[in-house]
Amino acid sequence: MENLASNIRQKLTGTSFDTPSEKSSPTGPSILNDFRKIQMPTAKMGLGSTEGDLIYMVKKYLEIVGLVVFVWILGYYHFSVSWILLIVFIYLFRQHQRTQFKERHKMLTEINKNEEHYIKARLEELPSWVFFPDVERAEWVNRIIKQAWPYANKYIDKAIFRDVMVPMIRGTHPALADFSFEKLDLGEIPPRIGGVKVYTDNIRDQIMMDIEVFYAGDAHIKSKVKGIVCGVKDIQFVGDLRVILSPLINTIPLFGAVTYFFLRKPSIDFKLTDAGTLVDIPGLNDLMLVQINDIVASMMVLPNRQVFPLVADLQVGYLRYSNPQGVVRVIVLQARDLVKSDITLLGKGKSDPFVKVKAQGNEYKTKTINNTSEPHWNEVFEFVIEQNETDSVEFEVYDEDPGKDDFIGRAQFPINTLLDKEAVTTWLTLKDVKKGSINVCLQYFTLTTEKSALDIIEQTNNQMIKQEKLSKALLVVFIDRCANLPRSKKTRREPNPFCTIQVDTNEVKTHTFESQTNPLFEHISHILCSNPVQQQLKIQVHDARSNNEVIAYFEIPVKQILNMDTMTIDSQEFPLKSSSEPLDRASIVLRLSLHVLSPVRSSSSPVQLPSPTNSLRSFDSFAKQNSLTDSSNKSSLEHNSSIDRTPSDHQHHLDPISEHFTPSHDKTLLVSDDPDLESAPFGQIKLGIRYTVNRKSLSVTIYACKNLIHVHNQSLPDAYIRVYLMPDFKKDKKKTKSVHDSTSPVYDDLFEWSAPLNDIHRQHLFISVKNNSPLFGNEQTYMGDIQVDLSNLDPEKNSIAWYALHEPNTSSAGLIKIKYDPNDQNTSHF
Template identity: 30%
Template sequence: MSEVNKDGAEASKKLGGMNILGVLYGFVKKLGTVAAVYMLGYYNLSVAWLITPVIFAVVREEWKKESESKRNIAKAAALSNEKDVILARIDDLPAWVFFPDVERVEWVNRILRQVWPNMNNWTKGLLKESIEPNVRTSLESYKMYGFRFDKMILGSIPLRIGGVKVYDRNIDRNEVIMDMDLFYAGDCDISFFLSGVRGGIKDFQIHGMMRVVMKPLISSMPLFGGLQLFFLNNPVIDFNLVGVADLLDMPGLSDLLRRVVVEQIANMMVLPNKLPIKLSDLVPARLLKIPEPEGVLRVHVVEAKHLMKKDISMLGKGKSDPYAVVSLGAQEFRTPIIDNNVNPKWDFWCEAMVSSLNQQLVSLEVWDWDPGFPGVQNDDFLGRTTFDVSNVKKKGQVDLWVDLQEAKHGMLHVRMMWMELSKYSTDLKAAIAETQELRVTSMSTALLMVFVDSAKQLPEARPAKNPDPFVIVSVGKKEERTTMQFRNPNPVWEQGFTFLVGNPEHDTVHVKVVDQKTEKLLGLFSYPLTQLLNAPDMELESQPFRLAQSGPDTKIFLSLQLRIMKAGKTEGDSASLVATETDGAGVTVADKELEPLLPETGKTLPGTPGESTPTPVSKFLSKESLRQGSSTSLPSLPLAEESVSVGAPAPTAELSPLPAASELRNRTTSSTSSAGEAGLGRIQLTLRYSIQRQRLIIVIHKVANLPLKDPAYIPDPYVKLYLLPERSKESKRKTETVKDNCNPVYDQTLEYVMSQGELNSKQLEVSVVTRKGFFSSGSPIMGQVVLSLADYDLTKAITSWFDLQPEVARE
């Protein structure tokens, strides 16, 4: 009985102690709150200094709960067997559930479960040797230094294969290709140091479609000479930061670390990058490691319409500052930012190398730019669209208006062209002519593949010390680097790179061997690509080249291949294109037929003049097509005077007929000395529409016989253009001013980016304006002419004189 009383007394003492501590904690908490409010008032600080950290902490906590919940669900799916996975959420279902040609491989998952503990050493070496130096370099660009891995443990949850598809059609007989739905949601434990602070990564997850290429087939074991591993598109990646790095695990800052991780995986094994594994010494490394692009996809992001308004102004919803991002595998291209515009016109061109036609997707995303911390995703999402590259290849070229997905509204005008790779140097002339027609300096005519094999007898970087050499290969502005070989005068790199070449007749490939520690140049080599044009099939295989500024016997071994880009053959009509929707892992979910949409209505209008008909690039605006083009079916007017096309970018053509109501207004006379019907002078113009460049091109040649009302005030004329019906600031164009002249000569080209379908609804207002006020009581506009673009066949160049008319009254 006494023992019971003793235990009760001790329990009451503990309870009393806990109550005292609780009272003290509550007192200190309330005292701290009162002190904080007092300090805010004492120093005249805003209450926002107190509320903002509280709100920020609550938002961060809720975000972490949501992220942790997703990771736990994915981890549970990775641990489940096949029967349990069937009952999971739709997002966690394996690929074989969606696609009948994807086979279940649960027996592979059981094997992986057994060998998983033995994969830890291989993973540790991969992280330390390949990923760590690249992550360190990427973080240094954001002023974060000293990154290194400390501990790397894979954990007990193995990799999981959701399904396998083996290709048996339209492939090389000397290789085996299969796609694996790869899913890893493990309990790994990775720790690292960054800027002297220790952090960690747990619950790392990755989901994507990985392709395995086994080639070449050989007659001895293991029957395959090697493997190529790569992701077709960027995989979905997520992880949880722990330790001091947990402070960065919040919306915005965590995006920076995730972006760096995604970039490193993309640089290592997302197309066009591949991870080669050599299995047999009978196979040269060049067959596995040299780049093998199947072609080049040329993308033209023309414009967008009716985008969402994301910026907030004083009066409510403002506009957006949109830009577009084009992604193909690890390749990413970004358009310029157009400020305060929901109908931007980018006229942006880019070229992406395609290494696999099967299942590779090109994605176009539109974003609203917002200022913020560099490297952090501050921008607002405006929508995306995705296309299957193989469908673009079948069409040859496509020109589409597409609705943006995952957005309330918005449309994107995009044009794509498939470029084949030719090993005939005779195709170069046509490729150069095509890029000149585009008038885009960034376009390429050829593709160069460089394989850096090895070097021999490199000089010492320091006395009695072997160098740590790496190679820098550059063509034009692009530069690529090999890995560093430690303390080796005879290094073997075996790395391949691909370069887009503007003009092989003028470009040169430069190779430099550098010591990493001293940054000393160990050798230099330059090779003009004109020499490669004359080589058999434009190839050089494992050739030794002597390095300049090095030892007398120092050589580097390279393989070079040059391919000319030529427009792919057009199959059928480009009036439709298969756009592909995918899940987060890049697995195709559904295909959908899209038809060209006119931006004004958003409806399909088959048979309208706005539809684009695929035409080989070599036929765009060629002289033969202009000379031999079919005549118009409309009743023709009497021929205008023969024009002199001074400085015109295209051949001269006759003026297309106009409707009867416009004949008098835009009449052309047979005498260039005439001042026109209204006595206000005449203007000579060239008009044409470039289908390839999606541009309306106007050449202002000259103005003749402007009236001189006062000899003391000779006009200073210039020409101003507007696109009607809206007379907006964006559609305004003007020439230079010619001083004291009634017969000014300009020969100046002005352009508008617009789709062919828009021509039917636009008018061009051409005004001759003076900067002198000799019309003191009137307008500075001396005369103007309004042309309805629908009345002309602008695919043919039109050069003619037009009578200037009095200014049209504006409403």
């Protein structure tokens, strides 16, 4: 007992005391005196024990009192109840946004504090170096950044915020002429690097790195305009930064300059303080975030880049611009079996779907199709591609609503799978939703300076689609600088110049400079031209200080660039004009280059002009043919168990999935040769199973069923199929559409799971056929199931075969291996 008292006393007081040498009774007075001597830690107990708790309670009390008084005032002055409902809606919506913001901030903060613990807790949000072996973990770099972060504050304060951002912000609008930073505290938490991927095989004289950067620190920044102080805190930043060390030289530091830019628009979020809380309401806050993202994009998102020279007298001007690698044409055709997010009074769902198409930092939107889950869009979008090895085309489907649009699925397609194909038409399974797929057509065009290619692309465009202005060439405009710009006529002050680059309706804007007559823009723009022979390039110089007045302009026909030997006008100075008065020595330095789109030709296809008889047919007829595919498939099944179908002649070359899963290419195992199908009392199901290596994706196509059991004496079943990937992906369940009144339904539904091949080999497919029975009906629900073992999955083979269904809810059949056709010697390498 004496030892226990001694230990407790040492833990709580940090001191030791003498114990009696004689043993005493457990209940003796010495022990009681020892416990009385124990000093408990001083702390206040109970509600409001600390100053922070008291402040929190006061703030909460004032919020409630203010809300009650405000509602009382509305009632006292007989305001409509609609105002109360509107205010409550805004309050709840803002609370929801704040909760999401806090969750994101907490997540990134936890990663900064203890990455290992967070990884174990949140396996679904691992950094890229976990999934991709070519992305390396850069923990040693994070340690260096953390150690040097306090010393970097002063440099970032002067070199970035005060020398770069202050003049730029002042030049955007006359009202911001006195903008300044009142407080600039970047805090103690530094930015963090998630992973680094190094490219050394692309170009010999450069080293290229992709760096994942994210920041969720404790920075607090305050700015002042017109005497009003506005601040931001809890800044969140996530982006993919590309760093290029080029050119490599034989003297220290071994490379002449550092070029850095973001591959796509980074994600930026923050919380407003001081006077900024007045605009921290839905709508205005989102508008401000859009403006900030646009400013960052105009400076550091492709095709714009920043160059930091390291060696004097080294020509690095060419590093500020680069020609893109190609153009991707995307045709959003249709969708099927979309989630019905709107519930009507009669209980039937509906959706008003539209699609957002994203690539290379650009985003386009289709029109909205009302009241359907099977929409047809048939719209074309084109994207300039800077890096075709790593970029993807992303599709996000939404249900348009008066308030916030409902998300009903997303899909993506890697661009590198298009590089050796003429055209790809495929169905993509929508992710993050229970069902739905989208039908798209994609085509990749390389860029060439051969003038003869203009005739090829013109005929290709005319034969592919009607009533659309498709691009034939890409114009790259690099504005280096302007000189001797005119001053304001009234005030004689130097202008705040910015430029707009325009070809027909396509317009691009540069960033704005403050009080400059010789601004150094170094801005690059990519403009797609539908008719380079007749179109005109017009560059206008505006003064933001004078309500964006045009103070000078320059015009040149695109045909003049086309007629150059290399289709390039390299860094030439042109005189500027003015519509009001002649300009003295005002000029602009430009680099202009034109590139003709060239369709990709497969190795077996000779490069020649397409003829009307064998070229791509018109898009209208393709859309019509595509919409009739399902009905023709259903009728053919009733007469032929192999389900032969006619392929679409628009699909000159299909992607790794659609090429092998198009039934005209199928080599289905014969029913008579398969002993597993001799006795199938619960029916049969036709499956297509394939793994695509370069996409790291397992694709499973549910083609059809036949000879399904009857679930009711008086009606045929309404069969649908559930697909699970067990055991690691059991939560990601897939579902086909329901086919009414049929024992031989046709589905043709494609499902995908993204995972490495080694992980897929440890899984098995669980496929269950069910009847879509009424809510209070007495019909049977389960009609049969099957489990397919994926341990023998071969990425170089494609399996399309019939399988026998077994009694539902039993494990008597066990796992069945994937069936491959032994006579099919064709392999494919994708």
